[in-house]
Amino acid sequence: MAKSEQELPEGFRQLRTQVAGHTFEESNAEAVGLLQDSKAGCVLKPLGKPECGERELRFYESLAAAAASGDNDLALLRDHVPRFYGPLKLVVNRRERSFLRLEDLTRGMRQPCVMDVKMGKRTWDPASSPNKRKLEEAKYVLCKQKLGLCLPGFQVYLPNEEHPKETTILRHGKDYGKSLNVEGFKQTMALFFNASTSDSKSRRAGTEVLLNEVLRQLQEILAWFHRQRLLHFYASSLLICYDYSRLGNPPTSQSLLNGHRLNEDDPATWVRVRMIDFAHVYPAEQALPDENYMFGLQSLIEVVQSILHR
Structure with missing residues (x-):
């Protein structure tokens, strides 16, 4: 499946500024890269392998919880990571997949x-x-x-x-x-x-x-x-x-x-x-x-x- 033929939900597109990590591959319909929701200013990162995806999700959730609990070290780390807007399930290439919704760090940049x-x-x-x-x-x-x-x-x-x-x-x-x-x-x-x-x-x-x-x-x-x-x-x-x-x-x-x-x-x-x-x-x-x-x-x-x- 060519990159231009990816079946994506309406309002989402492949992240054009992705420079590393897993990407959409022409020879593999199962391969999924980063998506962009330009209206919401979000990047959607696929969770990948179950154990790795769960660990990354728990990490972001722990930062969110730290602010509420007063855990100062973790709370301070939030300034140095993309903002986290929660998990999201989307159907991509006719299969439901899990994503992390994260801040688009290039939002507002012309070049x-x-x-x-x-x-x-x-x-x-x-x-x-x-x-x-x-x-x-x-x-x-x-x-x-x-x-x-x-x-x-x-x-x-x-x-x-x-x-x-x-x-x-x-x-x-x-x-x-x-x-x-x-x-x-x-x-x-x-x-x-x-x-x-x-x-x-x-x-x-x-x-x-x-x-x-x-x-x-x-x-x-x-x-x-x-x-x-x-x-x-x-x-x-x-x-x-x-x-x-x-x-x-x-x-x-x-x-x-x-x-x-x-x-x-x-x-x-x-x-x-x-x-x-x-x-x-x-x-x-x-x-x-x-x-x-x-x-x-x-x-x-x-x-x-x-x-x-x-």
Whole structure:
């Protein structure tokens, strides 16, 4: 079944900004990717394998419950994950399937740049079989062991070299990510942030605002991990999204006067870094910190800092 022939409920479509994860496949009618409900501003993520889907659903429900119960650590995490709007059943390709309704992190972006970065040297969870562990250890070896980072996919808008006022879209998937060594990863990150393609003073200023805002959000997530002793996250990713169209319109110095941003100029309105993919979240063993995730997160912060200060 061709991707264009998918039988979807009225009002839903395939998520055009999906860069990683399970997708609709032409040769497999059972394969289901992310859907978008553009009117509601939601992304619908299929639950997948029963045990993984249930674990991810329970994770989102636990965050919702934490706000009511006063569990401060979990409640604070809600700021760093997409908003959760509950589960939903839909008939896709004549079969009922279960989905999670999540915030569309690219909503309102005219030219959304999106990157999925998988975190940690170890991407297999405590319940994994020896064979699963072996398979995971063989993936993304060049970057994963040195940086604790993998790059499953991204899309980015770039200036068109022949027509500077126009843009082109570059998309790469997991095969590209698996080929990267450490230097290649760093170069790809600079490319994604348009740090090596800024062709005007205003766009260079916008890239600086972008990098600083990404760092701010990454450091807030790292601060949460330093504090929490509840959970360990395996095979979880960070989704980095920004609107390329805003690079040429960074906040003015006046809008940042005394450290207070005017709302329309707040970079957080067009730069979003969120944790995603929680099918392999487990209680922290012996209440230890999640060193595996933090190693990757610290590496990512250092990479972004090196792009900002080069």
